[in-house]
Amino acid sequence: RKNKKIAIIGGDGIGPSVIDEAKLLLELYQARAGLPIDLWELDLGADRYLRDGTTFPNQIQIAIQRECSAVLLGALGDPRVPNLEHARDILFGMRFGYDLYANVRPVRALSDRLVPLKGRTAKDIDFVVFRENTEGIYVGMGGQFKRGTPDEVAINEDVNTRKGVERIIRAAFDYARANGRTRVTMADKSNAMRHAHELWLRVFHEVRAQYPEIQSNHVYVDALCLYVIQDPAQFQVIVTNNLFGDIVTDLGAALQGGLGMAASANVHASDPGRVALFEPVHGSAPPLAGKDVANPFAAMLTAGLLLAHLGWPEEERRIERWVSQALDKGMCTVDVGGTLGTRAAGAWVREQIAAELGPP
Amino acid sequence: RKNKKIAIIGGDGIGPSVIDEAKLLLELYQARAGLPIDLWELDLGADRYLRDGTTFPNQIQIAIQRECSAVLLGALGDPRVPNLEHARDILFGMRFGYDLYANVRPVRALSDRLVPLKGRTAKDIDFVVFRENTEGIYVGMGGQFKRGTPDEVAINEDVNTRKGVERIIRAAFDYARANGRTRVTMADKSNAMRHAHELWLRVFHEVRAQYPEIQSNHVYVDALCLYVIQDPAQFQVIVTNNLFGDIVTDLGAALQGGLGMAASANVHASDPGRVALFEPVHGSAPPLAGKDVANPFAAMLTAGLLLAHLGWPEEERRIERWVSQALDKGMCTVDVGGTLGTRAAGAWVREQIAAELGPP
Numbered sequence: 134r135k136n137k138k139i140a141i142i143g144g145d146g147i148g149p150s151v152i153d154e155a156k157l158l159l160e161l162y163q164a165r166a167g168l169p170i171d172l173w174e175l176d177l178g179a180d181r182y183l184r185d186g187t188t189f190p191n192q193i194q195i196a197i198q199r200e201c202s203a204v205l206l207g208a209l210g211d212p213r214v215p216n217l218e219h220a221r222d223i224l225f226g227m228r229f230g231y232d233l234y235a236n237v238r239p240v241r242a243l244s245d246r247l248v249p250l251k252g253r254t255a256k257d258i259d260f261v262v263f264r265e266n267t268e269g270i271y272v273g274m275g276g277q278f279k280r281g282t283p284d285e286v287a288i289n290e291d292v293n294t295r296k297g298v299e300r301i302i303r304a305a306f307d308y309a310r311a312n313g314r315t316r317v318t319m320a321d322k323s324n325a326m327r328h329a330h331e332l333w334l335r336v337f338h339e340v341r342a343q344y345p346e347i348q349s350n351h352v353y354v355d356a357l358c359l360y361v362i363q364d365p366a367q368f369q370v371i372v373t374n375n376l377f378g379d380i381v382t383d384l385g386a387a388l389q390g391g392l393g394m395a396a397s398a399n400v401h402a403s404d405p406g407r408v409a410l411f412e413p414v415h416g417s418a419p420p421l422a423g424k425d426v427a428n429p430f431a432a433m434l435t436a437g438l439l440l441a442h443l444g445w446p447e448e449e450r451r452i453e454r455w456v457s458q459a460l461d462k463g464m465c466t467v468d469v470g471g472t473l474g475t476r477a478a479g480a481w482v483r484e485q486i487a488a489e490l491g492p493p
Numbered sequence: 494r495k496n497k498k499i500a501i502i503g504g505d506g507i508g509p510s511v512i513d514e515a516k517l518l519l520e521l522y523q524a525r526a527g528l529p530i531d532l533w534e535l536d537l538g539a540d541r542y543l544r545d546g547t548t549f550p551n552q553i554q555i556a557i558q559r560e561c562s563a564v565l566l567g568a569l570g571d572p573r574v575p576n577l578e579h580a581r582d583i584l585f586g587m588r589f590g591y592d593l594y595a596n597v598r599p600v601r602a603l604s605d606r607l608v609p610l611k612g613r614t615a616k617d618i619d620f621v622v623f624r625e626n627t628e629g630i631y632v633g634m635g636g637q638f639k640r641g642t643p644d645e646v647a648i649n650e651d652v653n654t655r656k657g658v659e660r661i662i663r664a665a666f667d668y669a670r671a672n673g674r675t676r677v678t679m680a681d682k683s684n685a686m687r688h689a690h691e692l693w694l695r696v697f698h699e700v701r702a703q704y705p706e707i708q709s710n711h712v713y714v715d716a717l718c719l720y721v722i723q724d725p726a727q728f729q730v731i732v733t734n735n736l737f738g739d740i741v742t743d744l745g746a747a748l749q750g751g752l753g754m755a756a757s758a759n760v761h762a763s764d765p766g767r768v769a770l771f772e773p774v775h776g777s778a779p780p781l782a783g784k785d786v787a788n789p790f791a792a793m794l795t796a797g798l799l800l801a802h803l804g805w806p807e808e809e810r811r812i813e814r815w816v817s818q819a820l821d822k823g824m825c826t827v828d829v830g831g832t833l834g835t836r837a838a839g840a841w842v843r844e845q846i847a848a849e850l851g852p853p
């Protein structure tokens with residue numbers, strides 16, 4: 134049986150250093166647990182772009198699609214590159230180019246200490262967001278008319294297709310069914326976006342009828358943000374459009390202890406054989422780069438999502454368990470209340486996992 | 494000098510009962526403080542619509558505009574009226590029809606007890622959101638193509654004009670300048686909405702240059718939602734588009750103790766003589782209607798915003814102070830930790846204000 138190939142892109146800012154910790158974790162799994170994976174490091178990001186103008190070359194895009202099971206991406210964004218041109222080429226090049234329509238973002242708190250809400254503990258924060266990842270306002274349709282004049286009009290279009298809406302809603306219900314979750318919540322703004330979200334609402338009602346064992350409701354996205362703070366435990370699976378998913382998962386990250394704790398998977402949910410993209414939710418945080426302070430846990434938890442996707446879900450749980458232990462013991466970075474640097478925090482988690490796995 | 498006329502629309506669900514408490518407060522000010530105001534109650538809402546099909550008749554719309562200084566609106570929305578048709582006619586009829594481009598929503602916590610965040614007190618939650626109120630995704634532009642087929646496409650357009658963007662950003666900076674606030678934050682999604690929010694970013698940079706004494710920055714709306722939870726005290730004035738303002742102010746309401754505490758003003762900021770619309774941020778909450786349980790404080794605080802707008806800012810502060818006392822003493826409704834009904838909570842605040850105002 135052929136090894137599974139994983140492309141690794143550290144990217145910009147803190148990206149390379151947190152991805153290093155995740156890569157060492159994957160290498161540990163190669164060495165100690167004999168996981169049949171190969172790692173392929175790619176030199177993409179701001180440095181490369183500034184050196185030779187390369188953002189996301191076609192032959193790389195195709196090679197990844199042909200050869201890889203997954204991509205592990207750190208973060209993109211660098212103050213030397215205006216408008217994030219290279220970042221968008223790479224990130225949207227994969228999300229759109231590989232049609233990875235489900236951006237799956239678990240919002241799970243791994244330590245009571247990190248939950249910012251009074252009277253709540255980690256067990257109250259445990260839901261998964263299914264963010265539509267190929268449509269909506271992200272398609273870039275629209276333009277500017279009479280630019281630079283007092284009469285300027287600037288438009289972005291929120292584009293939704295029956296196919297796109299149906300497959301992400303279905304992915305959320307399928308996930309609930311497969312994972313013993315009993316409730317799916319759709320977040321929309323159908324009271325204002327009457328064309329686009331009338332479609333979402335209509336498809337939601339059609340799809341939910343096919344999952345009679347799963348409770349479901351829809352809430353307006355403004356109310357959702359309120360409820361997520363007031364009563365997070367009511368949520369199990371949230372499905373929503375690209376923009377709202379972006380917003381709700383950053384809000385969710387606040388409940389997990391910050392962006393240093395939030396992992397994500399970009400998958401084509403109905404074809405798990407297709408290459409998938411895994412990235413921490415955080416950005417490149419340029420001011421923190423090279424200082425050994427960035428939290429590696431989001432990247433390491435993201436590696437866990439990747440391993441689960443490739444068929445080793447117990448390793449995702451193992452990584453999560455040891456990250457949780459690290460938080461409880463203070464073996465973590467400053468943003469989550471510890472005193473360790475990036476490398477030491479990553480190493481501590483790996484050592485525990487290595488000990489648990491035993492000799493090769 | 495002529496009295497100022499205030500149109501009062503209770504609306505649907507809990508609207509009439511919370512507006513009754515606010516109306517009694519305004520009547521108290523007429524009787525005890527001699528405020529030169531006249532109240533004009535209007536019968537609009539779901540009942541009226543179901544009775545005779547009336548939503549927001551043209552002659553009412555014009556009469557309000559000609560004669561009134563302000564409208565005090567409860568809430569609209571009733572399960573008997575599908576798709577909120579009447580609600581939108583009335584609400585958007587005023588917001589758009591009177592060109593009330595600034596939806597001003599203070600996010601201020603009035604009791605430590607209501608702040609849901611660990612380690613934060615009421616003084617940490619004190620900012621004002623300037624939500625653009627006449628453009629964006631709310632204009633309703635777009636449509637559905639091949640509706641009901643597998644090929645359906647549904648689009649809503651986010652429409653932004655130079656004029657609309659500039660005036661709301663300017664309103665935020667003017668407010669900061671006039672109120673001793675030192676920082677303005679713009680929330681956008683210019684990294685995804687490159688046409689629409691390139692305009693926002695460009696105008697923001699132009700306008701801020703004219704307010705050199707005010708610090709300002711822009712953040713992506715997803716990050717804003719995270720920061721509002723992690724470090725709310727950093728925000729003083731937030732300016733953003735219609736949709737993001739809707740989302741951020743519901744999130745803000747969670748920090749204030751829920752929707753029962755959130756007030757709002759819809760104004761044409763550069764022409765304060767024009768009729769303005771005041772409404773609590775909460776909806777009509779049909780299941781709570783007629784049970785004497787709804788929190789009247791959002792409506793009463795909204796009456797405070799109205800009085801400030803009409804020239805009596807000290808009365809806004811007085812109302813806020815007594816609502817804050819009510820919360821601290823538990824003289825409030827169940828949603829904010831008290832045991833009183835709508836009427837008793839409203840009455841308690843009015844009695845304290847009456848005592849303070851003294852005899853007429």
Ligand SMILES: CC(C)[C@H](C(=O)O)[C@@H](O)C(=O)O
Pocket residue numbers: 379414684685715
């Ligand atoms: C960098 C940005 C374009 C991106 C997005 O909005 O999708 C990021 O916020 C994310 O959530 O992955």
Ligand SMILES: CC(C)[C@H](C(=O)O)[C@@H](O)C(=O)O
Pocket residue numbers: 324325355739774
């Ligand atoms: C009822 C709804 C259309 C409205 C809005 O989205 O503006 C409400 O949520 C608000 O914030 O006033």
